[in-house]
Amino acid sequence: MARVREISSGRKPLKRAYVAMFLWFTGRAIQAAAKADNQVKSEFEALPENFTFSLGCLPDGPWMVVGKKNGVVKYLGGKLPEKQHVRLAIKNLDAGFLILSFQESTALATTRNRLVTDGEVPYALAVIRILDIVEVYLLPKIIASLAVKRYPKHWSVARKLKGRIAIYTRALLGL
Amino acid sequence: MLLPDYYEFCCRVKLIAGHDALEKIPELLAAKGARKPLIITDKGVAGAGLVDIVSRAAGKLDPNLVNDSVPPDSDLKVVHELAKLYQENACDALIAVGGGSVMDTAKGVNIVVSENATDLMAFSGVGALKRPLKPLVAVPTTAGTGSEVTQVAVIKDHDKHLKMAFGSYFLLPDIAILDSRMTLTMPPFITAMTGMDAMSHAVEACYCLQKNPLSDAHALAAVSLLYAYLPQAVNNPSDRDARLSMAIGACLAGMAFSNSMVGLVHNLGHATGSVCGVPHGLCMAILLPYGLEYNLHKREEAIAGLLLSMAGPHIYKETPEEQRAQKVISLIRKLNDDLHAKTGGRHARSLSEVKDRDGKPAVPREALPQIAQAALLDGASVYNPEETDYEDNLMVLEAAWEGKPLDRAKVKKG
Numbered sequence: 001m002a003r004v005r006e007i008s009s010g011r012k013p014l015k016r017a018y019v020a021m022f023l024w025f026t027g028r029a030i031q032a033a034a035k036a037d038n039q040v041k042s043e044f045e046a047l048p049e050n051f052t053f054s055l056g057c058l059p060d061g062p063w064m065v066v067g068k069k070n071g072v073v074k075y076l077g078g079k080l081p082e083k084q085h086v087r088l089a090i091k092n093l094d095a096g097f098l099i100l101s102f103q104e105s106t107a108l109a110t111t112r113n114r115l116v117t118d119g120e121v122p123y124a125l126a127v128i129r130i131l132d133i134v135e136v137y138l139l140p141k142i143i144a145s146l147a148v149k150r151y152p153k154h155w156s157v158a159r160k161l162k163g164r165i166a167i168y169t170r171a172l173l174g175l
Numbered sequence: 176m177l178l179p180d181y182y183e184f185c186c187r188v189k190l191i192a193g194h195d196a197l198e199k200i201p202e203l204l205a206a207k208g209a210r211k212p213l214i215i216t217d218k219g220v221a222g223a224g225l226v227d228i229v230s231r232a233a234g235k236l237d238p239n240l241v242n243d244s245v246p247p248d249s250d251l252k253v254v255h256e257l258a259k260l261y262q263e264n265a266c267d268a269l270i271a272v273g274g275g276s277v278m279d280t281a282k283g284v285n286i287v288v289s290e291n292a293t294d295l296m297a298f299s300g301v302g303a304l305k306r307p308l309k310p311l312v313a314v315p316t317t318a319g320t321g322s323e324v325t326q327v328a329v330i331k332d333h334d335k336h337l338k339m340a341f342g343s344y345f346l347l348p349d350i351a352i353l354d355s356r357m358t359l360t361m362p363p364f365i366t367a368m369t370g371m372d373a374m375s376h377a378v379e380a381c382y383c384l385q386k387n388p389l390s391d392a393h394a395l396a397a398v399s400l401l402y403a404y405l406p407q408a409v410n411n412p413s414d415r416d417a418r419l420s421m422a423i424g425a426c427l428a429g430m431a432f433s434n435s436m437v438g439l440v441h442n443l444g445h446a447t448g449s450v451c452g453v454p455h456g457l458c459m460a461i462l463l464p465y466g467l468e469y470n471l472h473k474r475e476e477a478i479a480g481l482l483l484s485m486a487g488p489h490i491y492k493e494t495p496e497e498q499r500a501q502k503v504i505s506l507i508r509k510l511n512d513d514l515h516a517k518t519g520g521r522h523a524r525s526l527s528e529v530k531d532r533d534g535k536p537a538v539p540r541e542a543l544p545q546i547a548q549a550a551l552l553d554g555a556s557v558y559n560p561e562e563t564d565y566e567d568n569l570m571v572l573e574a575a576w577e578g579k580p581l582d583r584a585k586v587k588k589g
Binding site: 107108110111112113116117118119121122124125128148149150151153154 | 179180181182183300301302340384385436551552553554556557558561562587588589
């Protein structure tokens with residue numbers, strides 16, 4: 001079969017900047033949530049040592065890479081590693097903007113075939129659960145309800161409040 | 176009807192259905208430019224004489240190219256052995272005669288021989304295949320899995336205890352042949368549970384997140400055929416029309432669910448099967464009413480719409496709109512009750528009724544937390560309309576174990 005060059009979409013600097021910024025902050029927030037939220041902590045504990053995953057847009061980013069080393073979860077920046085356990089790839093920048101600006105939920109994006117998941121299914125499901133929890137912490141209820149399938153009404157006020165403060169503080173300071 | 180803003184639907188399998196459909200095989204192979212097919216099957220299918228029927232109908236097949244080594248679960252080693260057999264004999268097509276494992280194995284062999292690969296696992300996941308494979312003819316011998324029209328295959332590596340999934344439109348067989356002779360000898364108990372497997376595909380296709388007008392059309396037609404003919408095929412196994420209708424119903428359900436995907440019923444069913452070894456079709460039959468109850472608040476209209484396909488226009492019209500979805504659930508429970516009676520109790524209606532080969536309970540209540548946990552590792556949850564977590568899974572499993580309707584007030588609604 002002839003080799004076909006993949007055509008990149010136009011640069012779209014504003015959308016790219018928004019997506020890059022969102023991924024950067026979400027990566028730091030995941031690192032923070034792994035320390036501040038017990039559910040995220042236990043999800044990561046169940047994942048193998050040196051586990052790495054990424055979320056980003058095809059064909060050339062931006063990307064967010066998060067990994068676990070010696071039991072510690074860290075945001076590893078925006079450069080895709082050679083090997084990773086799970087890659088959640090949004091098919092293009094426009095779709096990435098739709099999803100990450102909460103005009104389309106992750107579940108809806110999956111059903112519309114905008115999100116490609118590479119890697120073992122159990123690991124990918126754990127990553128999706130982690131992302132959902134972090135989104136609930138980062139976003140106001142009205143927006144988070146658009147991003148996740150079911151907003152966790154059953155969480156205590158203390159969990160939401162303490163978690164939000166801890167995650168925002170840690171994410172901003174990069175802790 | 177819920178019309179999605181965007182959807183995809185693909186099923187490019189040529190279907191041949193009839194009481195003498197197998198006789199078309201030589202013509203169909205010739206049209207593909209194939210003359211030397213490798214026939215893949217398992218010992219159960221071969222022992223039941225079904226390969227002989229295919230062989231007679233298709234013109235004399237070379238007995239050296241009929242291989243029945245497929246185990247009840249697919250196996251990576253067998254895939255590579257069969258690929259070697261294919262290559263050594265310069266075969267040019269594959270015919271899969273059997274159920275889900277045989278179909279999956281044939282799809283695996285097709286990847287290896289078409290890509291000239293040394294390791295099938297290099298092609299695992301979605302999208303690894305980039306070009307059409309060798310001609311594959313699927314001849315299903317059960318009316319249930321629908322794998323003759325699905326684009327996935329699951330192959331087990333028994334040495335590494337790994338289950339690898341393969342997904343690509345190129346895995347769709349080129350031709351599926353539905354012939355009533357292939358299922359005539361299936362005993363009532365197997366007919367009941369494989370039929371309910373097909374029913375679960377059709378019903379879940381109607382409410383899962385990727386549903387669309389085309390998957391709905393296939394699913395509703397499937398529900399109509401399966402609901403009408405399953406009791407008939409169980410009552411009278413030699414009823415050729417009922418057998419053909421079931422085969423077509425299961426195939427339509429396969430087309431529907433491979434495009435709309437499946438949800439909670441399959442999610443919990445896969446986990447119950449892997450933890451307790453319960454046959455897949457039986458899990459589907461037991462869990463189907465619970466999947467409907469759990470998702471009712473999100474998909475009431477779609478579930479209510481099933482009543483027309485199941486009970487016909489008269490009952491649909493007479494049932495008040497707000498009671499239609501509940502009526503569908505009652506009819507599915509009633510179908511399970513009837514199948515339970517007709518199979519001498521072998522068709523279980525609750526998880527506590529499932530027995531192993533020694534007649535002991537196959538699903539102890541203490542296993543439910545393990546099943547609920549295992550379900551978190553299964554991808555079917557992604558396409559379920561309502562979110563599910565460990566507590567939700569356990570709540571549904573407990574109700575299904577007791578055989579009591581789900582307490583819908585306890586469902587956490589998103």
